[in-house]
Amino acid sequence: MSTSASRALLTDLRGVATPGTHPRRTAQRDRWLRHMTLHTARRGHAPNAAPSPTVIRQKGPSTLRAGTAPPSRPTLLALLVLSAAAGLDAGSVAVLNSALPALGAEFGAAPQALSWAVSGYALAFAGLLLAGGALADRFPRRRVLTAGLLALAAGALPAVAATDFWMVAAGRVLQGAGAAITIPAATALVADLYPAGPARSRALGVFASAQAGSYGAGLVLGGVLTGAAGWRLVFAVQGASALLTALAAVRVLPEGAPDRGRSVDPVGGAALVATVVLLVLGVDLLSHRGAGRLFAVTAVAGAVGAGTLWWRRGGDALFDRALLRIAAVRTSAATAVAFYFCVNGSLFFVPLYLQDVRGMSPAGSGLAVLPVSAAVTVTALLTGRLLERVGARTVLTAGLLLTGAGVAMWCLTDTQSPYWWPVFAGLVVTGIGQGLAFPALTVLGLRGVPQDRQGAASAVTATALQIGSGLGPAVLAGAASVAGPSVLSGQHVAFVAAAGTVVLAGGVVAGVRRAW
Template sequence: MTSTEVMSRQRPGLALGVLAGALALDVSGLGVLNAALPSVGARFDLEDTALQWVMVAYAVTFAGFLLVGGRLADVLGRRRVFEFGVAVFTGAALVGAVAPDTWVLLGARAVQGIGAALSGPAALALLTEVFPAGPVRNRALSVYAAVGAASFSGGVLLGGVLTQFLGWRSVLWFSVVVGVTVLSATRAGLPGGEGRGGRLDLPGAVSGTISLILLVVGASTGGASAWASFCGAAVFLLLFVAREHRTADPVLPLGLFRVSSVRAASLAAFLQYMGSVGMLFFAPLYLQGMLKYSPFESGLALVPMSAGVFLTANFVTGRLLATYAPRTLMAVGLVLIGGGTALWMSTPHHGSYLLHVLPGLVISGIGQGLNFPSMTSAGLTGVEPERHAVAGAVNVVAQQIGASVGVAVMVLVAATSDDQLTGYHLAYLAAGIACALGAVVVAMTDRRAATA
């Protein structure tokens, strides 16, 4: 059945709503507890270095299982895996909402990440099934990307509002409600269909996931244990690459990385999430800890970033992509993300929101709005249609590695100073420099798209 035929039998508006809703759950899942971090820390008596694991536990499993999720969607059927992933995410959110201690909360967050990793690649593949190639699909992708780009900062705002008025557990209860709503509309809005057959490369999936986990653990610790984790990550990465070269059904077809646009999009994804998620990790700590904002006020303070992301992605970037190459918009976006993050180096102990906080938020938000749809488009350019799901998963893997490793590294950079605010400033500087260097690399990417 062709995409056009599928679209004629489905309700495309409902389908886009279901898929965008699931994407919003997945992306906001990383940031929705961000504004609640001080409250979570107070409840469980956690320091900043331990608090990062509330975010990282989700990010590392999300990234680690994404390629598995993409492969399972092809083998078992996209809607089936999509539904299962949303159900796992929702069930884990329920467990987190009633968590009696830190370990249960962190475990629930890790399982949420697995659920998001299962539903995410299937959602992108389903979108290409429902909407035929051409202007209709381009518009759907634009809306889908805009929702994804705005969901993290929007999740931070939502988390602040819910934490202020209903407590931090209400943030997870809200995820339960949205997850149930998405599941209830899935059968009516999305096409079914059987999987394409094949098998899951279990050794490759295990070695790749372990490599990522050890990488994040190493970045989050110090001393000899960090080097041991990095060495372990390198060993499992080598095993993963060797396995993917040999197997007939790889989790990750390594030929994808011969496509220059895939490489550029992956770098852009990594750096966007490193800068934006790192910035938003420190935002509630600064706004609530030093400016004495309430959780609601700190969430409200981030609205300009969310608005900038959504408006730019939905109304500007699509038009620019008709004229400029994605790599050009990615490079400009990274410069703006890095510049907006670096601007927060001016934040003093008793700063002004309009003078010290707002400019960086707006500039970073516009940069994210330019970069997110551009990297989504670039990540599929030059890739055969049957590999679009795994190519999309590769891009989201880069996002989540950027989020987890980026936050961990920025926390370590901040810890190098005895003064807390100076440490924050050093972290902002590091992220700004990384984004600027990445923009240069993306801008110099070969214009010719090789074939995978």
């Protein structure tokens, strides 16, 4: 008799009222039925008997139950599709860096105009991440992911057919919006496919590794494609890749169950989007002088006003403020800002050192920083098992401290330093730190979050990373400018500030045990 049949029989017999049955005999019958049910379940060779679940103990307030069987082949295939979708975001940023010089030469665009191809993408991505998270929690997540991938593909069309530079910039804005929809949905689907615990940690390690690897591959592929057939081929390949990934998502991924019971406050939602966009824009303009700095102050003031409006509305404006009451979400977001402040800010100066001080070409300096992507990719693949053994908070602390140590190595550079030391060594150590920190940060940012809020929670961490990414170059460039006329001295000041920030964050993470 199968387990399900035994349970059904037990239920049926208990539901039958037998007149005149003695209470003692009834108790004996119930004990016999319970014994038969447990005996049948333990045998485990009935045709439709399910494997017994194993209790997984993990750090945290609860004990989770998960099956002992390894992930099935369809689940692994779904993880590969989701990793490819996430990799398109990082890859689309990297390939453009290699194509920008050729693009500017064809249209005669000035460097300041060219920067909008990068900034337009970043503004749309950062501004709409929270909206993307809300969509992933309100609608079937596979459909949201597919819509984001199709937007990425559609954004490549104006660039391929561009007759002036601003068509390219418009396409990049659309691609940024598509990426903002894709990333939260992909992260939430990983959480749907893998239960909280070791399986999810390993899956998120693969997920983060794909993003890091795509960035490094994009730098190389962008240069190869541009050199072979021009910069338009870069966007054509990008669009085709997004379209193929969307088709694979439809075939492989589960639908995902949304929570349709919540309404949206459109005014509050618009205020929230404006807050993030103006804040990122203001931070980006801080490094400019003259009118640019005035625009930066105006944008930040506008962000404060829009944020105040959003907060006073109090409705469900694309983002549930109750998430901020979860300590893990708050702490992960604050750590993410400090983490990417250091990473993006310091890596902004490494190519400048290689070009301005050591005389490398732009292409050569781009290849010289590739070891950091390789180190992140390999480390993130291995981090999943490490998360299982020592815990996410310990891994995150180690990652932040290693990142700071790698950046601090660059303070030893001078005009005669060989590439292998300290530049290469610092890139490898920093990459290992990032490979540890990023998956751990993603895991911790989802801890304690209800399943129907996973998309919004992942968007909070991603938005914090974008804010830190914008703050780093702007603030550190200002710090470098006050160090005096020496370029190298200014870069050393920036490296010290970046390393100090992330090491301080690591110390806080190590000390604040109750946050996770």
